[in-house]
Amino acid sequence: MEGKWLIADRDLNEREGLKWLLKSSSIPVTSILLSSDFHEFIVTFEKETPDIILLELDMVSRENWSSFRELMQIYEPIMIVTSAEATFEKARLAIELQALELMIKPFSATKVKSTFQKAAKALDKRHVTKAAPHAYNDLSYEALFISEPAVLEDHKIAVFKIENNDNVGMLYSFLSDYPFREFHGIFPLIDRVVLLFKETCQNSKQQCKKAMRRWEDEFSDPLAVVVRNEKSPHISLNEKFLETQKMLELTYYHGYRQIIEFENTADLVHIDPFLTPPEQRAWVDMLVNHDIEGIKTWLYDEFVQLGDHYPDPGLVRIRLTSILAQIRRFMKTYDLDEQHSYEKEYRYIFHSILYDSVLYQSVQNLILFIQKIFLGADSSRQMVKQNPIERGISFIESNFSNHELKLEDVAKYVDRNPSYFSHLLLSKTGRSFTQILSGIRIKEAKRYLLETSKPVKEISYLIGYHNPNYFSRTFKEMVGVSPREFRLNKG
Numbered sequence: 001m002e003g004k005w006l007i008a009d010r011d012l013n014e015r016e017g018l019k020w021l022l023k024s025s026s027i028p029v030t031s032i033l034l035s036s037d038f039h040e041f042i043v044t045f046e047k048e049t050p051d052i053i054l055l056e057l058d059m060v061s062r063e064n065w066s067s068f069r070e071l072m073q074i075y076e077p078i079m080i081v082t083s084a085e086a087t088f089e090k091a092r093l094a095i096e097l098q099a100l101e102l103m104i105k106p107f108s109a110t111k112v113k114s115t116f117q118k119a120a121k122a123l124d125k126r127h128v129t130k131a132a133p134h135a136y137n138d139l140s141y142e143a144l145f146i147s148e149p150a151v152l153e154d155h156k157i158a159v160f161k162i163e164n165n166d167n168v169g170m171l172y173s174f175l176s177d178y179p180f181r182e183f184h185g186i187f188p189l190i191d192r193v194v195l196l197f198k199e200t201c202q203n204s205k206q207q208c209k210k211a212m213r214r215w216e217d218e219f220s221d222p223l224a225v226v227v228r229n230e231k232s233p234h235i236s237l238n239e240k241f242l243e244t245q246k247m248l249e250l251t252y253y254h255g256y257r258q259i260i261e262f263e264n265t266a267d268l269v270h271i272d273p274f275l276t277p278p279e280q281r282a283w284v285d286m287l288v289n290h291d292i293e294g295i296k297t298w299l300y301d302e303f304v305q306l307g308d309h310y311p312d313p314g315l316v317r318i319r320l321t322s323i324l325a326q327i328r329r330f331m332k333t334y335d336l337d338e339q340h341s342y343e344k345e346y347r348y349i350f351h352s353i354l355y356d357s358v359l360y361q362s363v364q365n366l367i368l369f370i371q372k373i374f375l376g377a378d379s380s381r382q383m384v385k386q387n388p389i390e391r392g393i394s395f396i397e398s399n400f401s402n403h404e405l406k407l408e409d410v411a412k413y414v415d416r417n418p419s420y421f422s423h424l425l426l427s428k429t430g431r432s433f434t435q436i437l438s439g440i441r442i443k444e445a446k447r448y449l450l451e452t453s454k455p456v457k458e459i460s461y462l463i464g465y466h467n468p469n470y471f472s473r474t475f476k477e478m479v480g481v482s483p484r485e486f487r488l489n490k491g
Helices: 012-024 038-048 062-075 088-096 109-129 141-145 165-177 204-218 237-248 277-288 292-304 313-333 340-355 359-378 388-399 407-413 418-429 433-451 456-462 468-479 483-488
Strands: 003-008 029-035 052-056 078-083 101-104 155-162 183-188 192-198 223-228 258-262
Touching (some): 003 038, 078 109, 155 237, 165 204, 192 237, 277 388, 292 313, 313 359, 388 418, 407 418, 418 433, 433 468
Parallel strands (some): 003 052, 223 258
Antiparallel strands (some): 155 192
C-alpha cells in the first residue's frame, strides 16, 4: 500500500539522505514530507496526517514531550525514531512512543532500507486490518434506535452534526478515515454521524476536538459535536443515543464549531408559542413607532439571553412566526406586501425562521428585515395608500380594553367615514366592527381564565366590558360554554 511519509530531522544532509534512500527503494510512496524543526513538524503533521514518521527524538524538547506523545497516541502513525545518543533514556522514549525502530546515528544504508521495508509492511498489515471497519461484533443500527434490555458492553458515544445535510456523506468518509484511538464503530444518519468509543477510552473528547479542527481546516461546513463520556454500563446504547440527540438540540441556541460534553441532559422548558394580546399590543406599538431599539431589546431578552433555560426549538420557531404575523400586518398597512422586493425578503425570513439551524441567525435576519420595512414605510408619501382595514384592526387590538371604544373612534383614526369604514370591514373581513372587537376581547378572556386565578367579574372589566353578565353571555355564545366552565375544563 502506498503511504505518506514525514521525515523530521534538524540536519539537512540527514533529511535529504533519508529522502533519497526512500525514493530509490522499491517501497510505494504517495509523498515524502520534510520538517527541519519541531514547530514545522507539528504544523506539517496536523495538516497532512502522514502514515509513517521518521523523527529525530532530539528535536522534541522536554517541555513539548507530553503534548507530542499525546498527539502520537491519538493519531497512531507508524513511527521510526532516530538519535545520536545510544542511551537507555532514548530507548525508553522510543518504547513510550511504541516506535517500530530506534535507529542510532550515523546510519548505515542497509539498516535504513531494512527499517523502511519493515515500516511499509506494518502499513500494509494495518490496511488489511482496517479493510472491514464497520463490522462491530454485536452492534448494529437497531441498537441505536431500539432499547435492548441486556447491555452487553459499555460504550462512550459522540455525535458529529453537520449544518449542511448535503455534505453528511463527506463527513462520514472523513470520520471513517480519521485515525481515532480505541474506536469501536461509526453510524451515518441523515444529518449526523454517530461514533462509538470503547469504555477504556480516556480522551474521546480530545480526539473529537482534533478531528473537528482538522475538518474545519479542510472543509468549510461547521460542525457541532456532543460527547457523552460518563460510564454507565446499565444504560442501553439507545438511551445514550437519545440523550445525545437531546443535547444536540442546544446547538440551536449555541451555534456550531463547538464540543458539548455532558453527563446529565438539560430539560427543555415549555413556553407559549403564540404572542399574548398584551405582547401583540406591544409589537403593534413598537412597529407603529418604528422603535427598532425596543424591538432589538425585546427579541434579545426573549430569544438570546436565555441563561440555562432552553425552550423547545419547535415552540420558539412558532413564536417567531407569531411575531412575523404582526410584521405582515404592518407591511399591509403601508402596501409593502405588494412590492416584490419586500415580499421576496419576507418569504426568505419566513424560511429562515422555519429552517435555520441557529436561533441567533433567525433573530438577526428578522431585525435587519424590520429595519428595511421601516425605511419602506417612511418612503410611503401618501397616507391614503395605507390599508385602512389593517390600521383599524391594529388600533382595535391596541385599545380593546377601553370600555368606551366605538366604531367612530376607529374610523376617525383611519380617517374614514364611520359608515364607509363599517362597509369596508364587512366586505374585506366578513365581520362587523362588533364581531371583531368581541373576538379580540374573548381571546384575551381565555388567556386570563387559563393563566390566572382572577375572578370572572375582574376579567370582564379588564377586557373592556362594563357588565359581567353581558360578558358571560357573549362568551358562551362564542365559545359554547360559560367562562367558569371553560376555566374548570382547562379550555
